[in-house]
Amino acid sequence: MNQREKNISHTIDVHTPSVARMYDWLLGGIENYASDREACQELLEIAPSTQVLARNNRAFLQRVVRVLVEDYGIRQFLDHGSGLPTQDNVHQIAQRSDPGCRVVYVDNDPIVLAHGRTTLEENDRTAILNEDMRNTAAIFDSEPVRRLIDPNEPMAALFVSVLHCLRDTDDEMDPAAVIRRVAERLPAGSYMVICQLVSDDPAVRDGVTHLMEVATGGTWGRVREQREVRAYFGDMRVLEPGLVDVLDWRPDTPVLPPEQRAVDWVEWGGVAQL
Numbered sequence: 001m002n003q004r005e006k007n008i009s010h011t012i013d014v015h016t017p018s019v020a021r022m023y024d025w026l027l028g029g030i031e032n033y034a035s036d037r038e039a040c041q042e043l044l045e046i047a048p049s050t051q052v053l054a055r056n057n058r059a060f061l062q063r064v065v066r067v068l069v070e071d072y073g074i075r076q077f078l079d080h081g082s083g084l085p086t087q088d089n090v091h092q093i094a095q096r097s098d099p100g101c102r103v104v105y106v107d108n109d110p111i112v113l114a115h116g117r118t119t120l121e122e123n124d125r126t127a128i129l130n131e132d133m134r135n136t137a138a139i140f141d142s143e144p145v146r147r148l149i150d151p152n153e154p155m156a157a158l159f160v161s162v163l164h165c166l167r168d169t170d171d172e173m174d175p176a177a178v179i180r181r182v183a184e185r186l187p188a189g190s191y192m193v194i195c196q197l198v199s200d201d202p203a204v205r206d207g208v209t210h211l212m213e214v215a216t217g218g219t220w221g222r223v224r225e226q227r228e229v230r231a232y233f234g235d236m237r238v239l240e241p242g243l244v245d246v247l248d249w250r251p252d253t254p255v256l257p258p259e260q261r262a263v264d265w266v267e268w269g270g271v272a273q274l
């Protein structure tokens with residue numbers, strides 16, 4: 001552990017892998033620890049194309065934000081499970097198209113707050129909230145959301161690569177209930193962006209779910225099937241091209257080489273208008 005890691009380890013549990021830090025490693029970042037890297041290596045044994053998948057997911061997030069600003073006129077974003085800052089975060093993409101865009105990031109991992117304060121609160125139109133994405137009322141009634149999000153103007157609620165972190169429960173804390181609650185709070189004309197890990201292969205679904213369950217001390221959710229993600233959209237109007245492997249959501253390169261496609265599992269979802 002180097003000095004920087006030692007300083008942070010006073011406040012962060014570096015021995016239990018964290019989803020945010022594992023994702024950071026998969027994307028080639030440096031804000032991760034031995035426990036995260038070991039868990040990623042185990043993950044790669046079950047699903048070798050996971051790094052490709054992570055990169056495809058991040059590229060989808062960036063495309064979606066740009067398209068929502070430039071083609072759909074959206075100027076405010078609520079990013080649930082924003083992750084550690086990396087290059088081209090949501091506000092940087094959005095504000096490149098229109099500097100007036102406002103973004104509130106929400107994540108419950110303390111390391112995201114520790115590292116995110118300077119990068120994600122870069123100007124007076126961005127803020128980061130350390131909150132569980134299931135706490136819809138606390139999020140919508142928070143100071144940053146009341147300050148930055150106009151409740152009378154359409155916005156985009158992002159749930160990109162986060163719903164698989166939530167368990168299936170019957171207490172209004174599962175993905176379907178969270179999406180329903182957020183949809184009720186969104187102004188008319190708003191957009192919902194949802195994708196999560198899915199696999200057609202039961203061995204990948206069960207293997208990864210078990211691995212992440214053990215690695216995170218029982219705080220992870222589940223790799224799901226496409227039909228389950230489709231159900232989260234309810235009767236919202238899904239935009240073209242529909243619900244797809246996010247690599248195929250309005251790609252900005254015409255021909256994709258085969259090595260860019262994850263094969264074991266994919267991030268699957270799309271964008272809908274309420």
Ligand SMILES: C[S@@+](CC[C@H](N)C(=O)[O-])C[C@H]1O[C@@H](n2cnc3c(N)ncnc32)[C@H](O)[C@@H]1O
Pocket residue numbers: 019020023057058061080081082083084106107108109112131132133134159160161162165166
């Ligand atoms: C795989 S990363 C996705 C990051 C980003 N959305 C993206 O697609 O690039 C998942 C993030 O969700 C966060 N997360 C997991 N469960 C959460 C919860 N219950 N509330 C808020 N954030 C959560 C993790 O801390 C992590 O940063």
